[in-house]
Amino acid sequence: MDVVFASNDNYARHLAVAMYSLMDHNQVAERIRIFILSVDISRENQEKLSAVVRRFTREIIFIPMGNLKEKFPYDIETGGFDISTMSRLFIGTMLPEDVERVLYLDCDTVVLGSLKKLWNLDLHGKIMGAVLEPTIYNSLKPALGLRENDPYFNAGVLLIDLKNWRKKHIEAHILSFYQKLGGQTFGCDQDLLNGTLKGKIRVLSPRYNFFTNYRYFRYNALAKHSPSYAVVPKKAFIQAKKHPLILHFAGDERPWKAGNLNHYRKAYEQYLSMTPWQGTKKEGDEKQKIYLFAYHMMDWITWFFPSIRWWISRKFGMKIVENRKKGLKT
Numbered sequence: 442m443d444v445v446f447a448s449n450d451n452y453a454r455h456l457a458v459a460m461y462s463l464m465d466h467n468q469v470a471e472r473i474r475i476f477i478l479s480v481d482i483s484r485e486n487q488e489k490l491s492a493v494v495r496r497f498t499r500e501i502i503f504i505p506m507g508n509l510k511e512k513f514p515y516d517i518e519t520g521g522f523d524i525s526t527m528s529r530l531f532i533g534t535m536l537p538e539d540v541e542r543v544l545y546l547d548c549d550t551v552v553l554g555s556l557k558k559l560w561n562l563d564l565h566g567k568i569m570g571a572v573l574e575p576t577i578y579n580s581l582k583p584a585l586g587l588r589e590n591d592p593y594f595n596a597g598v599l600l601i602d603l604k605n606w607r608k609k610h611i612e613a614h615i616l617s618f619y620q621k622l623g624g625q626t627f628g629c630d631q632d633l634l635n636g637t638l639k640g641k642i643r644v645l646s647p648r649y650n651f652f653t654n655y656r657y658f659r660y661n662a663l664a665k666h667s668p669s670y671a672v673v674p675k676k677a678f679i680q681a682k683k684h685p686l687i688l689h690f691a692g693d694e695r696p697w698k699a700g701n702l703n704h705y706r707k708a709y710e711q712y713l714s715m716t717p718w719q720g721t722k723k724e725g726d727e728k729q730k731i732y733l734f735a736y737h738m739m740d741w742i743t744w745f746f747p748s749i750r751w752w753i754s755r756k757f758g759m760k761i762v763e764n765r766k767k768g769l770k771t
Contacts, residue, residue: 575667585636651685700730
């Protein structure tokens with residue numbers, strides 16, 4: 442199994458958690474080779490990450506990405522996201538030629554089971570497999586060449602036919618598409634993958650990329666908001682909620698933040714305690730604790746009144762992006 446992560450130095454400890462959980466639940470796999478698309482990960486943190494992998498006698502390979510902005514022949518704006526997230530767009534050229542299929546995982550994921558079935562999944566000629574994200578703002582789709590009822594996928598877990606990716610020159614198509622968009626999108630590289638690979642993505646079970654805030658959504662509310670989600674059986678969504686195989690701590694309620702009440706936070710904390718970053722203090726102050734308490738209350742409101750969640754999301758979504766931008770500048 443070839444697995445790739447993209448990370449900067451600040452996310453190294455979260456990467457360690459994701460890697461440890463991956464290897465712990467897939468010890469029977471004949472081979473696990475981990476590639477790290479590194480954006481300035483320090484030598485000290487590289488050694489710590491390598492120590493985690495050595496516990497399982499697996500292989501880790503760091504691939505320095507250099508100045509990512511230089512890989513784009515035009516100016517880009519990442520919408521407040523750290524530019525390291527763009528690394529995944531260059532997997533075709535940055536990974537060795539012998540890697541013909543790869544599983545990409547975000548650093549804010551935790552693996553909770555065997556990924557053998559996922560790794561061996563037939564993509565039926567599609568470029569990649571991904572999990573649907575029905576809570577995306579439908580008004581943003583037209584700019585990507587998508588209709589409001591077209592499926593939109595989360596890029597946190599991607600099973601990629603890299604041989605086909607290279608054969609179809611997907612990287613070049615992405616760069617061209619991004620240029621047409623003026624080097625700026627709302628959802629950064631995730632938008633680019635959705636727009637470029639329209640019709641070329643196989644739907645994966647939500648168990649393989651369960652967004653932790655979806656615990657508070659009812660299936661019917663998601664399917665109503667995004668009709669394309671009807672391809673996911675209600676039973677599969679309920680199973681994903683109860684027994685996720687890959688947790689994705691997307692959104693603001695993250696387990697490393699002080700005051701978070703994430704239902705699944707213990708999974709992250711368990712594996713953090715097994716890494717060189719054990720005992721790391723949670724981030725944030727009292728003001729953040731109040732914010733996260735309010736956020737958690739919104740989660741519960743979602744269960745009973747999803748329309749309120751949609752309203753809050755639309756009203757404050759862009760403010761969150763602006764806050765991300767300010768955070769990166771400070």
